[in-house]
Each structure stands twice: as C-alpha cells, then as structure tokens.
Amino acid sequence: MTDIRNPRDDLVPAMRDIVGPGHVIDDPALMEQYVVDWARRFRGPARAVVRPGSTAEVSAIMRLCARLGVPVIPQGGNTGLVGGSVPAEKAPEGRVPVIISLRRLDHIGAVDHLSGQFTAGAGATLGGVRRAAASAGWVYGVDLAARDSATIGGTVATNAGGIHVIAYGMTRAQVVGIEAVLPDGTVVSHLSGLLKDNTGYDLGALLCGSEGTLAVITAVRLRLHRPVARTSVALIGCDTYDEALSLMVSAVAPEARLLAAEVIDEAGMDLACAVLGAAWPLEQRHRVLTLLEVVDGGDASGLVGLDDADVVVGLDASEKARLWAYRESQGEAFSSLGVTHKLDVSVPLPVLAACADELRDIVGAFPAVEVFGVFGHLADGNIHVEIYGPTAEDDAADLAILECVARYGGSISAEHGVGRAKAAELHLTRSPAEISAMRAIKAAWDPDGLMNPGVIFAAE
Numbered sequence: 375m376t377d378i379r380n381p382r383d384d385l386v387p388a389m390r391d392i393v394g395p396g397h398v399i400d401d402p403a404l405m406e407q408y409v410v411d412w413a414r415r416f417r418g419p420a421r422a423v424v425r426p427g428s429t430a431e432v433s434a435i436m437r438l439c440a441r442l443g444v445p446v447i448p449q450g451g452n453t454g455l456v457g458g459s460v461p462a463e464k465a466p467e468g469r470v471p472v473i474i475s476l477r478r479l480d481h482i483g484a485v486d487h488l489s490g491q492f493t494a495g496a497g498a499t500l501g502g503v504r505r506a507a508a509s510a511g512w513v514y515g516v517d518l519a520a521r522d523s524a525t526i527g528g529t530v531a532t533n534a535g536g537i538h539v540i541a542y543g544m545t546r547a548q549v550v551g552i553e554a555v556l557p558d559g560t561v562v563s564h565l566s567g568l569l570k571d572n573t574g575y576d577l578g579a580l581l582c583g584s585e586g587t588l589a590v591i592t593a594v595r596l597r598l599h600r601p602v603a604r605t606s607v608a609l610i611g612c613d614t615y616d617e618a619l620s621l622m623v624s625a626v627a628p629e630a631r632l633l634a635a636e637v638i639d640e641a642g643m644d645l646a647c648a649v650l651g652a653a654w655p656l657e658q659r660h661r662v663l664t665l666l667e668v669v670d671g672g673d674a675s676g677l678v679g680l681d682d683a684d685v686v687v688g689l690d691a692s693e694k695a696r697l698w699a700y701r702e703s704q705g706e707a708f709s710s711l712g713v714t715h716k717l718d719v720s721v722p723l724p725v726l727a728a729c730a731d732e733l734r735d736i737v738g739a740f741p742a743v744e745v746f747g748v749f750g751h752l753a754d755g756n757i758h759v760e761i762y763g764p765t766a767e768d769d770a771a772d773l774a775i776l777e778c779v780a781r782y783g784g785s786i787s788a789e790h791g792v793g794r795a796k797a798a799e800l801h802l803t804r805s806p807a808e809i810s811a812m813r814a815i816k817a818a819w820d821p822d823g824l825m826n827p828g829v830i831f832a833a834e
C-alpha cells in the first residue's frame with residue numbers, strides 16, 4: 375500500500391526526537407509570544423516553535439527541515455521592530471515556517487584577558503553579556519533599551535547599533551568570530567578570535583545584518599573594551615535639530631570624549647513623562663531635547679559652554695539613570711498609545727535638520743496620523759520616526775517617509791534591518807546592481823529559499 379502521508383506530518387514528532395518533547399511547542403496559545411512581534415504590528419502562522427539546546431541540535435533541526443522543505447525563522451528575543459523575527463501574515467501553500475528559538479543557547483564563556491574577548495551563545499541576552507563583561511572588568515560596546523530581552527544572536531543578525539555607536543561602532547565592529555549552521559545543517563565554526571586573519575571571505579561579517587536569511591548563528595566571539603573613566607550626562611533644551619547637532623560638538627570639552635548623543639522631540643518627551651510618571655525635566659518646554667553623555671577628560675564634567683542653556687546635568691549614577699530613562703522609555707512610550715508604526719532611518723548629518731522638518735510636513739498631510747514623534751541617535755544621523763493612528767496595514771505614511779529619506783541620500787534602515795516591513799522598499803536606497811549581488815549571495819547560501827523567506831527581499 376502506498377504511504378500517502380504528507381512528509382510534513384512527521385515534522386513535529388521528529389523535532390521532539392531531536393530536542394526532547396518539552397522543547398517543541400505547537401499549541402497555538404503557547405506559540406503566541408513567538409508569532410507576534412514586540413510592537414504587536416506583525417504576526418503570522420507557524421507550524422511549531424522548536425527550542426534547541428545545542429549547536430548539534432540546531433544542525434539536526436536544520437537537516438530535518440531541509441529534507442522536508444520546511445522554511446525556518448531564527449528567533450532570539452523577538453524584540454526586532456521590522457517583522458523579521460515572526461512569520462509572514464500569509465504563507466504560500468505548504469510553506470508555513472518553523473520558528474527556531476535560540477534562547478536556550480545562553481552560555482557565556484570566560485574572558486580571555488590577553489585579547490579582551492569572550493564567546494557567547496546566540497541566546498545570551500545583551501544585558502547578560504554586558505553584565506558578564508563588566509564583572510570581569512571590561513565593557514561590551516553595544517547597548518540598547520531592549521537589552522534584557524534582545525539576544526547576542528539577534529543583535530548580530532540585525533547588526534544592531536544602539537546608544538554607543540559613536541564610541542564603539544555597530545555590532546559588526548565587535549564580532550571577531552562566529553559559529554553558524556547553514557540551511558543544510560552544516561556547522562561553520564570560526565571562534566578562535568584571531569584579530570588578524572585574512573584567509574578569504576569573512577563569513578562572520580557577512581552574517582552581521584543578514585537577518586536570519588543565510589544561516590542560524592549559534593555562537594559569537596566578541597571583542598570587549600576597557601571601561602571608561604567617569605562620565606557625565608546632560609539633558610539640554612534646544613529649539614532646532616541644527617542647534618542640537620551644534621551642541622554635540624560645542625558642549626564637549628576638548629579633552630573629553632562623546633559616549634552618546636541622543637535626541638527626543640517634544641511629543642516623545644510628553645509621552646515619556648506620562649509612562650514614567652515623571653515631570654518635564656527642564657525649566658522650559660522645547661521642541662527638541664538633546665542628551666549627551668561624555669567621558670570626562672580630567673577633573674571637570676567634560677561639558678562646556680552650557681552656562682546659558684536650559685540644562686540638567688547628572689554626575690552620579692542615579693541621576694544619570696534618571697535622565698537616561700526619558701530616552702530609554704521612548705519606544706515603550708509611543709507603544710503605550712497602541713499599534714505604532716516605527717521607522718528607523720538615517721540621513722547625512724548636514725541635512726538631518728531639513729529632513730526632520732520636512733518629515734513633519736509630509737506626515738501632516740495624512741489625516742490618519744494622530745501622533746508623530748521623532749527620537750534617536752543624533753550622533754549617527756539615525757532618527758526613529760513614530761506614527762500613531764494608521765492601522766497596522768496602512769503604510770501609506772510609512773512609504774512617504776521612506777521616500778523622503780531616500781531623497782535626502784539617507785537609508786531606509788539605519789539599524790533595525792529591512793525585515794518584512796521594508797522589503798518592498800529596499801530599492802529606494804540600494805541600487806539594482808547591489809540588490810542583484812545580494813540576491814546572488816542569498817541564492818548561494820540558501821538555494822532552496824528556506825531561510826526566513828520574505829525578509830530583506832520581497833518575493834520576485
């Protein structure tokens with residue numbers, strides 16, 4: 375008698391054999407936290423969620439999915455904001471994906487004090503990595519507000535930026551080695567941490583920003599930094615973005631070093647005050663508030679020329695944390711309104727002020743938009759534009775924002791990635807030649823198109 379069973383029917387039992395019955399979830403209620411994104415804007419169906427506990431188990435799962443032709447979505451902390459960590463709203467017939475959650479791969483190795491490096495599993499949280507580095511007398515250079523949920527694998531896969539890019543660079547600059555599992559289950563491991571190693575293509579660098587479309591990252595060798603001396607934080611009222619940008623240069627003493635330069639607009643500050651239950655932080659209201667953190671160069675605070683400014687300066691840890699909270703709560707503050715559209719763009723610094731002003735005018739022409747706000751990483755020309763009002767599916771204002779950014783020579787994704795949210799707009803800031811070179815890389819690594827389909831590249 376012919377066996378007419380769909381081979382995919384074997385998937386869940388076979389995955390249970392690999393990782394143990396407790397680590398495969400196919401109950402829809404229990405899958406909910408994995409199939410909906412942090413901002414609750416993107417969701418889609420998954421066949422199951424599998425939680426491997428080792429690289430060998432990831433490899434076995436990948437071999438199985440490749441054999442059965444099942445697409446996979448690698449997932450870390452599910453804090454990504456572009457829909458890349460959750461399934462598409464609709465999967466083509468027979469292509470409902472499996473989510474591979476890497477959170478159990480959360481080991482963090484000992485620091486090698488000679489090289490200033492350690493190895494972390496893909497599922498270790500960014501916060502855990504930062505604390506482990508600090509307790510050994512070092513600093514991990516990437517930091518962002520979702521630190522206690524975002525994972526090292528996720529931050530590498532998105533090449534996360536965050537609040538200290540001006541001082542340490544993006545995640546790619548911290549990665550000195552990587553271990554990953556290819557779509558056919560092959561493990562590629564290069565974790566020796568050699569600073570100099572020009573033996574062909576740098577696969578780790580390629581996986582930075584690959585958004586789960588090429589391979590599953592299982593471990594990362596990370597470069598650490600020496601801790602900085604004392605820092606000071608200043609929150610300064612400004613009337614324009616140009617004023618904010620000038621302060622970034624003029625307010626930092628020559629012997630001091632900038633560790634962070636962030637910006638919050640008036641709408642975002644009002645919302646932050648509401649969610650924090652805190653007062654407006656300055657004496658007067660301002661259109662734009664700039665937060666600077668500087669590493670002191672000597673005895674003074676490292677800040678200069680602020681005598682006439684409306685400013686509050688934090689020197690001790692609790693006051694610095696209080697000022698940072700206004701900035702760190704921005705994502706949550708806008709989300710407290712409901713489903714918000716979160717756009718993460720960058721523009722060259724000389725045109726940032728003009729672009730931010732034009733964005734306000736452009737968005738004002740969409741009657742569905744009830745709230746518009748901007749915050750972000752000023753020093754990197756990276757602004758997060760938040761709009762509330764349009765339904766989750768209505769992305770007309772989003773598109774107008776991205777087109778405006780492209781006209782200013784910017785990028786439609788500064789640090790969050792392309793995901794599903796911006797796949798159709800990739801052409802706005804990458805040329806046809808670049809996109810076809812990227813598609814060729816995708817086809818070489820993932821010939822059957824099983825890795826996170828629909829992310830970075832829209833269906834052709």
Ligand SMILES: Cc1cc2nc3c(=O)[nH]c(=O)nc-3n(C[C@H](O)[C@H](O)[C@H](O)COP(=O)(O)OP(=O)(O)OC[C@H]3O[C@@H](n4cnc5c(N)ncnc54)[C@H](O)[C@@H]3O)c2cc1C
Nearest residue numbers: 450451452453454458525527528529531534535536586591
């Ligand atoms: C409050 C808040 C603040 C944020 N601030 C910043 C910020 O300042 N800077 C910034 O850059 N981002 C920021 N983000 C976005 C987000 O935290 C980052 O994109 C982060 O890097 C995602 O990590 P994650 O583990 O949650 O990844 P996920 O959301 O789980 O996944 C993100 C992408 O990476 C892929 N992926 C995840 N793990 C792996 C893996 N092991 N192997 C291969 N692919 C994988 C997924 O398939 C997906 O495409 C913020 C998010 C929130 C909610």
